[in-house]
Amino acid sequence: MDSSSMRKGGAAPTGKAARPAIRSLIADLASDDGVARVKARRQLVAYKARAVAPLIKALSDEHHWVRWEAAKALSHIGNQGSIQALLEALSDKEFDVRWLAAEGLIRIGRKSIAPLLAALVEHSDSSWLREGIHHALHDMSRGDLGKALRPVLAALEGNEPSLEGPLAARAVLAALTKSRV
Numbered sequence: 001m002d003s004s005s006m007r008k009g010g011a012a013p014t015g016k017a018a019r020p021a022i023r024s025l026i027a028d029l030a031s032d033d034g035v036a037r038v039k040a041r042r043q044l045v046a047y048k049a050r051a052v053a054p055l056i057k058a059l060s061d062e063h064h065w066v067r068w069e070a071a072k073a074l075s076h077i078g079n080q081g082s083i084q085a086l087l088e089a090l091s092d093k094e095f096d097v098r099w100l101a102a103e104g105l106i107r108i109g110r111k112s113i114a115p116l117l118a119a120l121v122e123h124s125d126s127s128w129l130r131e132g133i134h135h136a137l138h139d140m141s142r143g144d145l146g147k148a149l150r151p152v153l154a155a156l157e158g159n160e161p162s163l164e165g166p167l168a169a170r171a172v173l174a175a176l177t178k179s180r181v
Contacts (some may be wrong), residue, residue, distance in 0.1 A: 021045065022050065022051050025051075026055070026159050028045070029041065029069040029070065030063055037065060043070050044178055052077060056074070059088070066102065067089070067094065076103075080111050081135070086162075087101075087105070090128065090129045090133065091126050091128050101132060102132045109140065113176070116133050120152070121169050121170050124163070134153065138153060153171060156168075
């Protein structure tokens, strides 16, 4: 089966047929042809959870557009299994990959909040990571999470985000952990 063949109705192949198709589609993400890359990404998104592990691997590819397509696909899939990889992609050298990684974490939602806060506590020295965490938390702070996340956002927007951010994140993590008990 070639990477462009799909069942009628756009359904992705299942079972053992999925693995070689996914490998071929991942390879297509490196194509010089932008249309081929978009088509491959859309087909990978149709595989949902089955495509997550290969897309995570593609997030570390040397080619910018492969990482971009992988981040975009993971963002659309919104699978919890990609949280750690998306957190790491918040430090990518390319802004658009970092932005898409944040969008993926936003889509995953509440399940990504504790890992985002923990990453801020552990790696606050990275301005790119702080920017990505701010982006994700800002979008997630709408609604009932606003009050809980406000101290972290204020710290990230303050004069010393690398110092104040982890302190606020640690306090919010502790409060979230207590409220789950």
